[in-house]
Amino acid sequence: DGGITQSPKYLFRKEGQNVTLSCEQNLNHDAMYWYRQDPGQGLRLIYYSQIVNDFQKGDIAEGYSVSREKKESFPLTVTSAQKNPTAFYLCASSSGRAVGEQFFGPGTRLTVL
Amino acid sequence: GESVGLHLPTLSVQEGDNSIINCAYSNSASDYFIWYKQESGKGPQFIIDIRSNMDKRQGQRVTVLLNKTVKHLSLQIAATQPGDSAVYFCAENTGGFKTIFGAGTRLFVKA
Numbered sequence: 001d002g003g004i005t006q007s008p009k010y011l012f013r014k015e016g017q018n019v020t021l022s023c024e025q026n027l028n029h030d031a032m033y034w035y036r037q038d039p040g041q042g043l044r045l046i047y048y049s050q051i052v053n054d055f056q057k058g059d060i061a062e063g064y065s066v067s068r069e070k071k072e073s074f075p076l077t078v079t080s081a082q083k084n085p086t087a088f089y090l091c092a093s094s095s096g097r098a099v100g101e102q103f104f105g106p107g108t109r110l111t112v113l
Numbered sequence: 114g115e116s117v118g119l120h121l122p123t124l125s126v127q128e129g130d131n132s133i134i135n136c137a138y139s140n141s142a143s144d145y146f147i148w149y150k151q152e153s154g155k156g157p158q159f160i161i162d163i164r165s166n167m168d169k170r171q172g173q174r175v176t177v178l179l180n181k182t183v184k185h186l187s188l189q190i191a192a193t194q195p196g197d198s199a200v201y202f203c204a205e206n207t208g209g210f211k212t213i214f215g216a217g218t219r220l221f222v223k224a
């Protein structure tokens with residue numbers, strides 16, 4: 001089955017530690033995205049990538065980093081510089097047309113202890 | 114900045130009734146709108162979309178209406194079922210890769 005996978009589903013981290021969230025897709029999509037979701041709020045864009053080896057900052061990129069070495073993979077690192085990292089993180093992909101439906105993964109819930 | 118918002122954060126309907134979820138957008142340049150459904154602990158799922166050159170689009174049990182004059186978008190769900198209980202997001206796109214999402218409306222379906 002084609003789709004997007006994110007791992008792990010739940011992640012706990014101590015303050016001051018970096019952590020990397022995995023996102024893999026087998027939809028052959030060019031574009032991939034990372035969003036953050038806080039309770040009672042909509043999705044906010046962290047980073048997006050239109051093509052391999054290229055990515056752009058979204059609205060809340062501070063304290064996060066990404067890489068796009070392969071078309072299928074778009075890992076997100078939450079660094080210790082992110083002041084309030086506890087949130088639900090969603091990865092998405094789209095076919096690469098600028099306008100179109102995004103397909104979402106199941107999400108990773110990160111909790112900083 | 115430009116934003117997409119919702120009038121009602123929570124909507125409760127009786128099973129079998131029709132549901133209407135509303136959304137206001139502020140960017141008059143937006144030309145593509147999407148409704149997503151998000152169940153608890155899961156990622157959003159695409160429901161239906163509409164482009165700015167249309168006023169109405171119908172899917173299976175769902176209809177999206179777009180009123181560009183007042184920058185208003187609505188999602189109508191016919192014969193609402195318990196499985197429709199979720200948070201519904203509207204989203205807008207101005208033609209680039211960035212999509213702006215609203216805060217969401219939680220729909221409760223009473224049996």
